Amino acid sequence: MTGIDSVQLEKVIVHKIGNPSRGEDLHLSENPLTLNDEIVRGLLTKYFLGAFNENELFHFTHISDLQMNEVYRYVAAIFEDRESFMEQAAYIARFLYTKSTHVKVKEGELYVVQFDNVPFEGEYIPAIGIFKSETKESFLRVFPHGKSYEVLHEEGVNINKMDKGCLVFRTNTVEGFKVCVVDSTNKNNDAQYWVEEFLQITPYADSYHNTDKVLNLCKQFITQEYPEKFDVSKSDQIDLLNRSMDYFKSKEQFSLQEFAEEVMHHQEVVDTFMDYKKNFESAKNFELNDEFAIHINAVKKQQRVFKTVLKLDKNFHIYIHGRRDLIEKGVDEMTGKKYYKIFFDEES
Structure with missing residues (x-):
């Protein structure tokens, strides 16, 4: 205070x-x-x-x-x-x-x-x-x-x-x-x-509460349920975290249907997210509104805990802010080690 x-x-x-x-x-x-x-x-x-x-x-x-x-x-x-x-x-x-x-x-x-x-x-x-x-x-x-x-x-x-x-x-x-x-x-x-x-x-049940709790729901879904139900990499999870946060930072109003279409994209992911939301509400003993005004202070609070860092062993940390299409994951046939290939235009 x-x-x-x-x-x-x-x-x-x-x-x-x-x-x-x-x-x-x-x-x-x-x-x-x-x-x-x-x-x-x-x-x-x-x-x-x-x-x-x-x-x-x-x-x-x-x-x-x-x-x-x-x-x-x-x-x-x-x-x-x-x-x-x-x-x-x-x-x-x-x-x-x-x-x-x-x-x-x-x-x-x-x-x-x-x-x-x-x-x-x-x-x-x-x-x-x-x-x-x-x-x-x-x-x-x-x-x-x-x-x-x-x-x-x-x-x-x-x-x-x-x-x-x-x-x-x-x-x-x-x-x-x-x-x-x-x-x-x-x-x-x-x-x-x-x-x-x-x-x-x-x-x-005000805009701060709804914004804070829906962002918390998204973070838990993406970091826990999403990789368990779908074959996704850590970079895919970070990409979805970034798209979720970008939605809340760029919009004044939250719409569950719009969020699902713009952020989740695939119907099977949307369906899994909706089921997870119901279980989340039941476990927390409260109901989240499908539409509400986004509270910027709640977004700033949650942004601090949205981890968008890709940690590779103890050697490298890669901060990913967007453009999942510029990251390619693979396995080196000679060494058997995994790798990420990152495409960029300029180095600063």
Whole structure:
């Protein structure tokens, strides 16, 4: 998140959250942090807010009634009555403790934070932050000792790396607020307790969400399903990745039918892609729109993970940006080694 210089850090309380399945305890603080040092306030603000992508928005949900979503209810109570902050923060901590039983959930500090003047969608509004630090890093502290220096080892939190975070903006209350989320320690879906069991949030079905998820669908299809179902080389996969990204970069609107015709070309590939899309939606438990406005920020985000590098053993990396017809693959009869022949006009 950018433009956070105006943010006011109103209250911060820290609770210790263990894993009950390992016999670790819950330790609740009796008082919020004393924040008299402006440098510390600035560092905390950067730590809490720096990792969020305000374009990727979620909202609280529940299968039967939104009011039964515990975190939504506790946060709404703080927005309604600022004096209830301590009480509701304790409820949040107790609830997280009950959801921290997965074997991979680590003990850590829970921060509940009351913000004001947070920039969001052209306004400056109140927000509630819920953060958990699980990863400790080693630091060396050098200090003078007489006429010499000594070094001590300490463990602490890296303020440039947020483990888990949730930022709730005071807007869209009836729909479950607008929420940003970070979960950098469970990118492989090993222990999705933070998003699925604790927060119980779901993405807003907006242009950012649709663009991001369809590009993610394309990447997974091309790198996993496409080579499994068809006899294609790595360069063919990269070519299809490039054509997919070029479509999103050159269009303002996404059309599934148009995308299939312009990018996939062959009907058997299109049919396989459509089947993969259905399975993808079922596994992720959401439905992707067949038509939507393309969000340029989502395209830029996904472009960073669209790998278009052809790696040949440990000797060569070939960056392919287009023109699959200028690459020829073969096998040398004398050595039995594979080769790529690349045609070009000028060397630069």
